[in-house]
Amino acid sequence: MGQSPYSKDFPVTWEELHRNSRALSWRLLELGPWKGIIAITRGGLVPAAILARELDIRLIDTVCVTSYGVNDEGDAAMHQGELNILKSVEGDGEGFLLVDDLVDTGKTARCVREMLPKAHFVTLYAKPAGRPLVDTYAMEVSQDTWIRFPWDMEYTFSTPLADRTNNPG
Numbered sequence: 001m002g003q004s005p006y007s008k009d010f011p012v013t014w015e016e017l018h019r020n021s022r023a024l025s026w027r028l029l030e031l032g033p034w035k036g037i038i039a040i041t042r043g044g045l046v047p048a049a050i051l052a053r054e055l056d057i058r059l060i061d062t063v064c065v066t067s068y069g070v071n072d073e074g075d076a077a078m079h080q081g082e083l084n085i086l087k088s089v090e091g092d093g094e095g096f097l098l099v100d101d102l103v104d105t106g107k108t109a110r111c112v113r114e115m116l117p118k119a120h121f122v123t124l125y126a127k128p129a130g131r132p133l134v135d136t137y138a139m140e141v142s143q144d145t146w147i148r149f150p151w152d153m154e155y156t157f158s159t160p161l162a163d164r165t166n167n168p169g
């Protein structure tokens with residue numbers, strides 16, 4: 001499987017995610033009007049709901065993809081597999097926002113942008129390798145960072161940094 005390219009952990013709370021989504025909404029409001037939103041499942045669904053509320057958009061569709069699998073511990077998966085398109089949408093995406101939670105290597109973005117070349121592609125978080133594929137994003141994070149979303153986490157005990165044998169950075 002090789003060594004993970006991720007040495008840093010970046011946990012995001014619901015409040016931070018909401019704030020970042022609203023910051024993104026401000027920028028998109030100026031660039032609209034928009035015909036609707038196309039959310040890339042599953043990560044794009046939560047930001048899409050917040051953007052829809054802020055921008056008063058009622059038409060929401062999905063592109064359904066799978067790529068990163070689940071690792072042995074059932075933890076957030078960090079190894080990317082084959083990209084599968086389970087469901088697409090008609091047209092070239094003109095006038096639509098195409099929404100995902102993040103862009104990392106850009107593999108998902110590249111594939112979905114090919115299908116919907118005229119959509120305006122937005123993410124909450126962008127890593128350098130995928131950033132050129134995004135039209136508008138809220139925050140940049142480094143390539144060696146693994147973002148942990150609130151829907152993947154639970155409130156639990158945290159081991160002090162000094163006690164961690166494999167300090168992840």
Ligand SMILES: O=P(O)(O)OC[C@H]1O[C@H](OP(=O)(O)OP(=O)(O)O)[C@H](O)[C@@H]1O
Nearest residue numbers: 041042043067068103104105106107108
């Ligand atoms: O830029 P990339 O390297 O392609 O990575 C980004 C994609 O990876 C994650 O989705 P994932 O495939 O893990 O599925 P999920 O959205 O269902 O969690 C994330 O939501 C992006 O869609």
Ligand SMILES: Nc1nc2[nH]cnc2c(=O)[nH]1
Nearest residue numbers: 076104145146147148149
């Ligand atoms: N949760 C999560 N999924 C990803 N998929 C690709 N990169 C990431 C990341 O940093 N965090």
Ligand SMILES: [Mg+2]
Nearest residue numbers: 041042043044
């Ligand atoms: Mg995704």
